[in-house]
Amino acid sequence: MTLLEDFLSGETDRVLHATWEVLGSRDPDLVDPLVPHAARIRRATEKLDLGGLIRPNSANVDFALTKLEHRGQGLCWCEDYPGPLHWDPEREQKAGNVRILSTSEPGWSMTYECACTVCGRVFDVEQGDHHFTWWRWRPRGVKRGT
Ligand SMILES: [Zn+2]
Structure with missing residues (x-):
């Protein structure tokens, strides 16, 4: 259970490694064993200074923990699209995760x-460019507060 050990290690490099493994995976064998430990991981990581240049790396740890929580609630993988700005629709389509219906x-x-x-589920995705290319995903038919 090395990813859990990474999350709980208190070492920036290991925590971020585990974070990216979780964010980039739809493998139940990788994700599911971590689901029962989400609260423990949150406690172990919330006080760490994880750095980050443009945006704090702790935001990515949050997204990874949210993904574990969604998984625990039995929600679809696509529940993770709104929030993070790194989901490239082209890459997601190549991975077979979404189908691009149309573009501007x-x-x-x-x-x-x-x-x-x-x-x-259908999403409207806005692509923008500010320091890096980002994508904002909004599920169709759901009102989101700001
Ligand atoms: Zn879905």
Whole structure:
């Protein structure tokens, strides 16, 4: 159970390694064993200074923990799209996770309409560029507070 050990290690490099493993995986064998430990991981990591250049790395740990919580609640993988800004629709389509239904005129600023290949939920995705390219995912038909 080395990823759990990484999360609980108190060492920045190991915590971030485990974070990216979780964020990048849809493998139940990797993700599911961590689900019961989400609260413990949160306690072990919330006081760490994890650094980060443009955005704090602790935000990514939060996204990884939220993913574990979603998994524990039996929600679809696509529940993780809103929030983080690193989900590239093209890459997700290549991975077979979404289908791009339509796009606006291609450019730095553009929008995508994507459907989850697992549950069929449709997302409006806005692509923008500020220091790095980002994507904001909004599930269709759900009002989100700010
Ligand atoms: Zn889905």
